[in-house]
Amino acid sequence: MPHTVRAVVARGKGQPVEVVSINVPDPGPGEALVKVQACGVCHTDLHYREGGINDDFPFLLGHEASGVVEAVGEGVTGVAPGDFVVLNWRAVCGECRACKRGDLQYCFNTHNATQKMTLAEGPDSGVELSPALGIGAFAEKTLVAAGQCTKVDPDARPAAVGLLGCGVMAxxxxxxxxxxxxxxxxxxxxxxxxxxxxxxxxxxxxxxxxxxxxxxxxxxxxxxxxxxxxxxxxxxxxxxxxxxxxxxxxxxxxxxxxxxxxxxxxxxxxxxxxxxxxxxxxxxxxxxxxxxxxxxxxxxxxxxxxxxxxxxxxWYGDCLPNRDFPLLVDLYRQGRLDLDTFVTEEIGIGNIEAAFEHMHHGDVLRSVVVF
Structure with missing residues (x-):
């Protein structure tokens, strides 16, 4: 049964983003449903809105995120419902030539959820969304490949550690x-x-x-x-x-x-x-x-x-999420890595366009959407 949630969508090149209702499927084999707690506003999201990545509109924006796993599909063993995770866009395949030679951080075949999230209302109801970097986390819930979930210390501040999902890790x-x-x-x-x-x-x-x-x-x-x-x-x-x-x-x-x-x-x-x-x-x-x-x-x-x-x-700081994210979160919790400084402001889901403007003017390190 699909979950209908609020999310931020870019419908066309250069158009202001919109907060709309979308449908998120229950997880299938190898997938995880994540209740998003925080998501940073990254310049890559603006690139998507401006058509600088590709033209697969409409885009479901957001990718620097943390949240709690709500459900997992068949065959998933790495994470379980209730786990606090940072999302990543390098879910390694284990089968490509980079993985087989032991260089998992260079995986040439990273994967995303198989099922598609869709628009839930209006004349475009049912139109499939393209999630930014295979994540799409400017949403109350999102569907990802289970390998895109990296379990970290649940006592860490979601707005801070979610930024490891892209810019800070890079x-x-x-x-x-x-x-x-x-x-x-x-x-x-x-x-x-x-x-x-x-x-x-x-x-x-x-x-x-x-x-x-x-x-x-x-x-x-x-x-x-x-x-x-x-x-x-x-x-x-x-x-x-x-x-x-x-x-x-x-x-x-x-x-x-x-x-x-x-x-x-x-x-x-x-x-x-x-x-x-x-x-x-x-x-x-x-x-x-x-x-x-x-x-x-x-x-x-x-x-x-x-x-x-x-x-x-x-590319992505040549990181391996399941190796690097927990280590950096532990350093943050020990007071040795100040991730809080990167969070310039916490905003609501309706303030993405304003965050893009702040980004243009160089006023912020990161605006972070907190759900």
Whole structure:
């Protein structure tokens, strides 16, 4: 019997989102029904609304979420009704070539719920919805593959730990998993929105130093400092590359840049800054998401060869949810990882458009819908 709940839907490209009634099926084999408690408003949701992901409208938005499992389908053993979970969009298959070689965090065939959620009212009643990142959590309840549910400490604050479902995990993972940041390494992070600040927090967590934050917004640089940055650079006032080289050289004699430079913006200009701000044999990590039309102009191939090192992209922070989420939630509960700072405001389900505006103006790390 379907569950009729309120949810946020984007019906067409650029159109304001709507709060509507949708039908959510009971879980079938391998699926779980989750009562959503909190869901962060991520820039990816705005990309969906603007048609920047694909044109499979209408979209059921929301994906950075936590909640309680209400029911599970046949064959589900990993979670049970009553479990508090963080939702993820990497439900590994166990069968693809990445999984079989032991690299589950690179699974090439992640899966979602088989059944579709649908609109429940008006002339479009019965129209199938496309859930954002296979989750669709701006809804009182959602249907996901059971593998998209990661059980964590039930005493954790839902609004905070739900953010591990996307942006915060992407940032922390870009530093620790992709960039292999560790004690004794220097780090620079370009762009101090939610993902960039998370990369700074992750770098601080593992003892990196110096940790250099770069942005053009003084308030974002203040937050970066709070979350572990040892130095800040306002790149509207100073040459970011030159300053990163100078600071790194003061810490490590002979250093010509940071060991790891993370581009959390995802533009050609910032990627080139990251490329030239790293030390010889250093690592560049791209975690900011570029648009399909962006290209890197005028990068001499001899510079790629001559500087050595590694040029990496970080997709979901190269995370494995069932390994990383419980660990990070435990660190949060111990007071060693400040996830609460990422929650700038708690809002209702009807305030998504306002949250998009706040995002445009750079006023928030995260707005979080609390049910």
């Amino acid at each position: 940032g922390i993972g870009s530093a620790i998993n992709t960039g292999a940041v560790s004690r004794g390494k220097s780090v620079a992070v370009i762009g101090c929105g939610g993902v960039g600040v998370a990369a700074i927090a992750g770098s601080a967590l593992v003892g990196a130093s110096p940790i250099i934050a770069v942005d053009i917004d003084p308030e974002k640089l203040k937050t970066a400092k709070k979350m572990g940055a040892t130095h800040t650079i306002d790149s509207s006032q100073a040459d970011a590359v030159g300053e990163i080289k100078r600071i790194s050289g003061e810490y490590f004699d002979g250093a010509d840049g940071a060991d790891v430079v993370i581009d959390a913006v995802g533009r050609p200009e910032t990627w080139k800054q990251a490329f030239y701000a790293r030390d010889l044999a250093g690592t560049v990590v791209l975690v900011g998401v570029p648009t399909p039309d962006m290209k890197i102009p005028d990068l001499p191939l001899i510079d790629v060869f001559g500087r050595g090192g590694a040029l990496k992209s970080s």
